[in-house]
Amino acid sequence: MTASLRFAEAAALQDMATYIARARKIQEQGIRLQAVGPVLAAWVPVMTPGSLVSRLPAVLGLRTAALEAPQEVDATVELGAVTERLARLGPSETQLPLPPSQLTVPWAAVTPPRSGWQPYAEIADDALRDCAEAGIAEIAKAVPDTAGAAVVEQVREEVWGRTMGALPAPEAEQGSAAAESLPGLPAGAAFGAHALNFLAAAGADGRSTIHRQGPWWRLSSTGGFILARPAPSRL
Known part of the structure; x- marks a missing residue:
């Protein structure tokens, strides 16, 4: 080495x-x-x-x-x-x-793909920050001080595993069946961008770009990148 x-x-x-x-x-x-x-x-x-x-x-x-x-x-x-x-x-x-x-x-x-990323959308850094802070507050409220590891993990899965909402689909896929089935960006990605201080300062009108490749999402912000892959859907 x-x-x-x-x-x-x-x-x-x-x-x-x-x-x-x-x-x-x-x-x-x-x-x-x-x-x-x-x-x-x-x-x-x-x-x-x-x-x-x-x-x-x-x-x-x-x-x-x-x-x-x-x-x-x-x-x-x-x-x-x-x-x-x-x-x-x-x-x-x-x-x-x-x-x-x-x-x-x-x-x-776990290695995300290096190529093949497709532009997907943009999102305001303030929206990512709000999502992260809301999730942190929700976990703090839901998890008692005496909670065991299993309870903490269950709450984290619920909060960070959910999507941030219906992101706009690429224009090429608007109205298609593929667009309707696209999952949203996991809320855990917003937490990562916020915790690692990748986002522009609050109120600075910073924006992050979102790309997608297969199951992977890439969030490109002022200070760095977040790569996120949602958990597979249960049958």
């Missing part, structure tokens, strides 16, 4: 440190650092189904950064280990030493 990643500029490495700090507030399941050529893709799990029968959508956060030169890296490592290395670096540093040990976690094997 490549011993380190060399970023194109110090600001890109500092931005990655901020991204990792936000990801640690959500989970401690690691980060996948995937470099193909001169671009680094940093993946983090926002939420992933814990079993085959879970109704929780798969939601991944993605932040990209330019590297100084092409590299080939695909390593899933602990967030804490990366944080420790970042803490030792000065503000002008551009090289990030990678932890020597890797994680083997199911979410890292």
Whole structure:
């Protein structure tokens, strides 16, 4: 495994440190650092189904950064280990030493498609933020302090697994049977964009674009990308 990643500029490495700090507030399941050529893709799990029968959508956060030169890296490592290395670096540093040990976690094997994405719609960042905050409040209200893990998971599945509402279908599919059967963007995607601070500031009229490829949805916002796949429908 490549011993380190060399970023194109110090600001890109500092931005990655901020991204990792936000990801640690959500989970401690690691980060996948995937470099193909001169671009680094940093993946983090926002939420992933814990079993085959879970109704929780798969939601991944993605932040990209330019590297100084092409590299080939695909390593899933602990967030804490990366944080420790970042803490030792000065503000002008551009090289990030990678932890020597890797994680083997199911979410890292979930790879959204790289191509074939079709434009679907746009949505206001404020609408995404409102959806995320409403879901957080609903979960806090529904889950008592003494609730067990199974109860918490059930509530999270109910809140984040629902769609954000009827999104407008692409013009090419307006009025077609295919358009009527299209599912909406999982509310968990809104939570991811909000929690990772990908959205424009409240009231700034920011907008995010939505693309779709098969069962996957991609939310492209000012600060990064959210990839979401709804749980399969039950028969």
